[in-house]
Amino acid sequence: MNLNSATLEQxxxxxxxxxxxxxxxxxxxxxxxxxxxxxxASTGRSARSRRPRVALLATEIRKYSHAQHFVDRxxxxxxxxxxxxxxxFELGSLYVDQxxxxxxxxxxxxxxxxxxxxxxxxxLTLGRSKLAVDGVLIIAEHGVYxxxxxxxxxxxxxxFFERTxxxxxxxxxxxxxxxxxxxxTDWGKCVxxxxxxxxLGFPFLAGSSLPVTWRIPSLEIPxxxxxxxxxxxxxxxxxxxxxxxxxxxxxxxxxxxxxxxxVRRLQAVRGAQVWDLLDQREPTRRLxxxxxxxxxxxxxxxxxxxxxxxxxxxKTNAKNPTAYFIDHLDGFRTTLFLLNGVVSDFNYAGLAQSxxxxxxxxxxxxxxxxxxxxxFFNPLVNNIxxxxxxxxxxxxxxxxxxxxxxxxxxxxxxxxxxxxxxxPELKVAYQAPRHSTYWRS
Amino acid sequence: xKPTRKIAFLLEEFSTxxxxxxxxxxxxxxxxxxxxxxxxxxxxxxxxLPPTHESDYGGRLKDFNLVAAPTVEQAVDGADGIxxxxxxxxxxxxxxxxxxxxxxxxxxxxxxxHGALAxxxxxxxxxxxxxxSRRVALRxxxxxxxxxxxxxxxxxxxxALSEALIVVQxxxxxxxxxxxxxxxxxxxxxxxxxxxxxxxxGEAGIRSxxxxxxxxxxxxxxxKLWSWPLxxxxxxxxxxxQGDPVLDGRTQDLVGLGLVPKLARxxxxxxxxxxxxLRTSILRxxxxxxxxxxxxxxxxxxxxxxxxxxxxxxxxxxxxxxxxVVEEFIGTxxxxxxxxxxxxIAGLLETFxxxxxxxxxxxxxxxxxxxxxxxx
Numbered sequence: 001m002n003l004n005s006a007t008l009e010q011x012x013x014x015x016x017x018x019x020x021x022x023x024x025x026x027x028x029x030x031x032x033x034x035x036x037x038x039x040x041a042s043t044g045r046s047a048r049s050r051r052p053r054v055a056l057l058a059t060e061i062r063k064y065s066h067a068q069h070f071v072d073r074x075x076x077x078x079x080x081x082x083x084x085x086x087x088x089f090e091l092g093s094l095y096v097d098q099x100x101x102x103x104x105x106x107x108x109x110x111x112x113x114x115x116x117x118x119x120x121x122x123x124l125t126l127g128r129s130k131l132a133v134d135g136v137l138i139i140a141e142h143g144v145y146x147x148x149x150x151x152x153x154x155x156x157x158x159x160f161f162e163r164t165x166x167x168x169x170x171x172x173x174x175x176x177x178x179x180x181x182x183x184x185t186d187w188g189k190c191v192x193x194x195x196x197x198x199x200l201g202f203p204f205l206a207g208s209s210l211p212v213t214w215r216i217p218s219l220e221i222p223x224x225x226x227x228x229x230x231x232x233x234x235x236x237x238x239x240x241x242x243x244x245x246x247x248x249x250x251x252x253x254x255x256x257x258x259x260x261x262x263v264r265r266l267q268a269v270r271g272a273q274v275w276d277l278l279d280q281r282e283p284t285r286r287l288x289x290x291x292x293x294x295x296x297x298x299x300x301x302x303x304x305x306x307x308x309x310x311x312x313x314x315k316t317n318a319k320n321p322t323a324y325f326i327d328h329l330d331g332f333r334t335t336l337f338l339l340n341g342v343v344s345d346f347n348y349a350g351l352a353q354s355x356x357x358x359x360x361x362x363x364x365x366x367x368x369x370x371x372x373x374x375x376f377f378n379p380l381v382n383n384i385x386x387x388x389x390x391x392x393x394x395x396x397x398x399x400x401x402x403x404x405x406x407x408x409x410x411x412x413x414x415x416x417x418x419x420x421x422x423x424p425e426l427k428v429a430y431q432a433p434r435h436s437t438y439w440r441s
Numbered sequence: 442x443k444p445t446r447k448i449a450f451l452l453e454e455f456s457t458x459x460x461x462x463x464x465x466x467x468x469x470x471x472x473x474x475x476x477x478x479x480x481x482x483x484x485x486x487x488x489x490l491p492p493t494h495e496s497d498y499g500g501r502l503k504d505f506n507l508v509a510a511p512t513v514e515q516a517v518d519g520a521d522g523i524x525x526x527x528x529x530x531x532x533x534x535x536x537x538x539x540x541x542x543x544x545x546x547x548x549x550x551x552x553x554x555h556g557a558l559a560x561x562x563x564x565x566x567x568x569x570x571x572x573x574s575r576r577v578a579l580r581x582x583x584x585x586x587x588x589x590x591x592x593x594x595x596x597x598x599x600x601a602l603s604e605a606l607i608v609v610q611x612x613x614x615x616x617x618x619x620x621x622x623x624x625x626x627x628x629x630x631x632x633x634x635x636x637x638x639x640x641x642x643g644e645a646g647i648r649s650x651x652x653x654x655x656x657x658x659x660x661x662x663x664x665k666l667w668s669w670p671l672x673x674x675x676x677x678x679x680x681x682x683q684g685d686p687v688l689d690g691r692t693q694d695l696v697g698l699g700l701v702p703k704l705a706r707x708x709x710x711x712x713x714x715x716x717x718x719l720r721t722s723i724l725r726x727x728x729x730x731x732x733x734x735x736x737x738x739x740x741x742x743x744x745x746x747x748x749x750x751x752x753x754x755x756x757x758x759x760x761x762x763x764x765x766v767v768e769e770f771i772g773t774x775x776x777x778x779x780x781x782x783x784x785x786i787a788g789l790l791e792t793f794x795x796x797x798x799x800x801x802x803x804x805x806x807x808x809x810x811x812x813x814x815x816x817x
Contacts, residue, residue, distance in 0.1 A: 063688075063689050063690040064690050068689075068690050068691075069690070072690065072691040072692050073692055075691075076691055076692045076693055076694070077692060077694055078692045079676075079677035079678060079679065079692075080677070082674045082677055082678070082736065082744055082745070082746040083673065083674060083677050084673065084677050084694035084695075084696070084697055085677075086694075104689060107689070214591055214592075216589055216591075216750070217589070217593075218592065218593050289477075289478070290476050290477065293473035293474075293476055293477055293478050294473070294476065296752040296753055296756055296758050297753065297756065298756075299755075299756070303499060303500055303504075304466060304470055304499075304501075304504075305457075305458075305466075305755045305756055306463070306466040306467060306470055306472065306756060307466075307470045307471075308470075308471065308473065308478045349476075357476060359476040363591075365680035365681075367690065368687075369753065370680070370753045371680035371681050371732075372680070372681045372682055372683065372686045372687045372690075372731070373680055373681070373682065373686050373690070373692060374690070375680045439592070440592050440593070441592055441595075
């Protein structure tokens with residue numbers, strides 16, 4: 001039988017035509033043309049004259065370091081909404097603080113002609129006297145840095161930020177800034193970062209990729225829902241993955257009726273204390289169970305991996321379990337469980353006043369185990385693009401100010417042997433946006 | 442849902458992890474479902490393995506209410522639910538087990554086959570006829586047909602479609618598994634048919650099939666026999682591009698940079714022309730990505746794409762979604778999807794093996810003029 005030739009000719013694209021179209025799309029001219037006013041206002045230049053430039057300040061660029069994920073998504077593009085999307089920005093400059101074995105800075109510079117500067121100031125001014133970029137990304141995760149006596153790694157986020165804003169001030173102009181993960185291990189510096197952004201009037205976005213990654217199932221808590229508690233069950237270390245877990249919970253909690261009120265008190269504990277405190281909290285136990293049902297990794301038995309872990313199983317099999325019990329000012333509660341040996345994913349459950357439980361997994365395609373790319377950075381980079389294009393943060397930096405505070409005060413509570421801490425400084429009240437910002441299209 | 446008195450599992454092998462274990466364990470131990478842990482209410486479990494594969498099922502005979510039956514007949518005796526799981530989805534052992542099970546099962550039972558319904562369309566039709574005559578509900582399928590889509594597909598029912606494409610890979614072959622049908626093709630059909638059968642008019646059947654391999658696959662794309670833009674849309678959903686991303690973590694526009702032909706090992710394509718004009722392309726691209734992704738174009742020119750999500754081993758929780766479907770099927774006898782889908786897939790897999798397809802020319806498939814409407 002002969003196929004109908006008319007049918008075969010309906011596809012209007014050949015490979016050559018398609019490649020050509022992709023290349024043209026990559027220039028991002030159409031996107032810029034649609035957004036001329038914001039950039040003309042912030043840069044003082046015609047939006048059509050060049051692609052806006054971004055400076056990326058990194059601690060280190062090696063395979064699977066956070067900075068590598070961001071750098072490559074700006075240089076190479078990434079899968080987004082059913083196409084390979086290239087950000088309409090030029091990665092105009094890089095500052096790299098450390099060059100470990102496996103460093104990829106030279107490779108990226110050679111292949112993409114990215115300018116690498118020896119100082120933050122030169123990266124921001126492109127070696128000239130005034131600010132010469134249109135946005136700044138601070139990716140200070142990974143690398144070798146001093147640790148505090150409490151075990152926190154002192155990544156230089158606040159230092160990078162301070163040096164950045166000094167350039168803003170000396171230039172008489174400020175541009176949007178993104179800060180990866182929590183703000184600082186020092187609360188005073190966290191507050192100063194947010195206040196400086198407010199004082200200089202530039203949009204400031206920060207935080208983890210967890211709030212914006214896939215949710216399985218795709219779940220958003222209806223804005224304004226009366227809620228009583230959020231639980232995140234996840235894995236990882238203190239002062240590293242705990243912030244991801246807290247952001248997992250907070251991006252849901254902040255949508256509750258009345259918005260976020262801030263945190264009044266918290267207690268972080270390890271080992272048997274986790275279960276002792278949990279025994280006193282029936283709703284938390286229910287939410288823990290609900291969150292575990294969303295895990296793709298929760299094993300309840302060595303012989304029978306499909307069995308769901310019971311509380312008794314958790315008590316005997318979680319390796320050094322850690323939990324943060326956090327009381328908010330409006331009576332709401334957040335509980336974070338770091339259950340290494342039980343799960344290796346991030347799972348959420350929230351309790352509404354009605355008794356309804358919302359639950360999902362914030363899914364991370366994590367290389368090399370389940371993916372070759374850490375594509376949970378795709379929605380984070382896309383939200384950064386929105387920050388740059390719209391000159392406004394798509395979600396409030398107060399979320400990350402609060403989770404930074406929850407993290408560093410929980411670390412302190414752990415350091416003090418699980419002592420409860422009053423946290424009057426964490427009265428960080430804010431309203432979440434009604435719109436959703438997670439990956440769902 | 443009526444309580445289940447007895448479920449019989451007819452297995453070709455049992456190992457951990459395997460589809461047999463994944464499904465059996467979920468009925469024995471329960472599974473997560475809609476945010477809670479659900480334990481199926483089943484009175485009795487029977488399991489059958491061929492004598493050559495004797496097993497204590499990893500301790501399950503002792504730890505659970507599981508009875509090893511010496512014969513298929515004894516396993517299915519009195520069972521209101523029968524689950525047949527082959528070593529690999531689509532293995533021909535299904536036919537033999539299914540014939541015995543359908544002949545022996547009590548009236549009103551439900552029989553679910555994990556994998557293809559049968560090794561040929563004719564045998565599939567015979568099973569369907571036997572099931573109908575004995576008033577036993579019969580369906581087949583795999584977890585890929587019910588798994589999560591990333592993102593959840595916003596394609597409305599009854600949307601007119603013009604083209605569909607899916608990218609799959611060959612699963613690593615199991616040693617010593619004769620008679621196994623190709624897993625990649627089954628995955629592709631089970632992944633894509635549930636989506637395209639929702640189009641305007643429902644599934645219209647297959648008019649012709651063309652098989653291509655090697656550089657002919659790329660030449661066919663250039664001749665517009667399949668769509669490069671749809672391939673790009675599908676691959677944009679992948680989390681596992683191969684090549685440079687594996688080496689140094691970089692993202693890459695695999696299609697835009699012309700990397701797909703360079704990365705693909707032994708590429709194969711099956712180009713289906715449906716009776717209503719829809720064109721469906723199955724691309725087996727080993728070495729390009731390591732997940733299953735699809736894209737469809739509507740008649741209005743919109744493109745929708747998604748990844749067919751496979752949850753990580755050893756739990757592989759897409760089997761929890763399938764277990765929920767099977768449990769409801771057994772408990773309600775309500776069809777999760779039309780049996781015609783299973784017949785069409787069996788017929789397509791048989792056609793894919795036909796040596797006549799090696800010519801690379803379109804192969805008329807009047808026997809696959811199988812029309813049906815999706816279950817709503």
